[in-house]
Amino acid sequence: MNVFFQKRKTIRHYSDAEISDAEISELIADAMNAPTTGGMQLYSVIVTRKAEMKKKLSPCHFGQPMVTEAPVVLTFCADFNRFEKWCVKSGAKPGFRNFESFVSAMLDVTIFAQQFCTAAEMEGLGCCYIGTTTYNAKEIAEVLELPKMVVPIVTLTVGHPFDADAEPKAERLPIEAIIHDERYKDYSGNDIVKIYSDKEEMQVNKQFVKENNKQTLAQVFTDVRYPQDASEHFSELFFDFIEDQGFKFPK
């Protein structure tokens, strides 16, 4: 058992302690050793430290306080711009303006971001994934001046934990919910009840249901946190933005 992984937490509150440029660079250098499709490193990371830039990013993330409060905000982007420019410069004809290439770059940058997160946590820093990056990708691209073939995918806020003990440890499903032996074993109604019962019984989640005037925890997810009309709206925005950036979906 990896005790470090078992104990890790998302850190949303940061102390005033700064993180040096050298420290960030070292963590990025560590993370760059993560696996990458065909050795292509289809990613870039934009480092935001200036208060003025955080303020500009803040509405893109619906004002989530971590974005302005963390000493460092990192926007991890799927990037085929650099690789494409290299191809052109080398007398090669790049053919990456399609969905599959976008998928490769998205995998690449997510692996890289997660390796950064782990490297940072192993140094005692705290991180938080900001889940709104693909919602307002266009606005983020404007603030960070992203060229064609570059799409923001993941935002991490990074800082020294203010009080790691005070941050909640997120609950997880039992492992039987996740793992399948040789073939996918679909879930019966009883399986579902069993898998989710601990989650539903947690006091914090019961409180959550009550506060939102719902009958069940699942309704908080479908009606409040991830309603269908919002998901469909953001689907359209992100789909159009990916195409605007140069990656064309099949017709």
Added chain:
Amino acid sequence: MNVFFQKRKTIRHYSDAEISDAEISELIADAMNAPTTGGMQLYSVIVTRKAEMKKKLSPCHFGQPMVTEAPVVLTFCADFNRFEKWCVKSGAKPGFRNFESFVSAMLDVTIFAQQFCTAAEMEGLGCCYIGTTTYNAKEIAEVLELPKMVVPIVTLTVGHPFDADAEPKAERLPIEAIIHDERYKDYSGNDIVKIYSDKEEMQVNKQFVKENNKQTLAQVFTDVRYPQDASEHFSELFFDFIEDQGFKFPK
């Protein structure tokens, strides 16, 4: 500097040593503590050990030898099936059959897979990402009996390294190529030459150019490894498969 991350390598050759079910379960339990969108854990992992199942997966990965030679093959899937079933069971109306939800699940499972990879490497195991999972996702889904709302995203082969020293250490671009300060700084022709020169000068890459009868390394990528017509072909297949599984793209 994280020496462990700096030294890590992709491992493509495995010894005969087995990995127990308990060991795999523990590593998955470790990885489950990785960050996940809204605590939803939008992923499943299918564990393949049986020779017969590896043989069925092999053509989906174009016969890459790691798939049949590794003791364990893991297929990590974006999974909204389990969560959707929970919603229905809980009197909630799920609204996840869209592109944005697919993107969330794809991020989730990639973070989870990378955390598994790191946990396994920290235990002395070796892993290899098989980059063909999204190319033949439909065939993989048939072999593994994936239901609607489940899409295979990442395949990892896992085993004890046969000879870690003999595996090549992949080169990486200089960090200046990846990191941008406050705003994306686009690359001039000179920047591109500088960034890629070490990569191009490596003996192994020069050999690669020669073997493939090309003038430049970039041409190996565009003409041999990732040609446009293949990328566009796989774009269509994956796009259609995602829709078949239930995630609808905007019209």
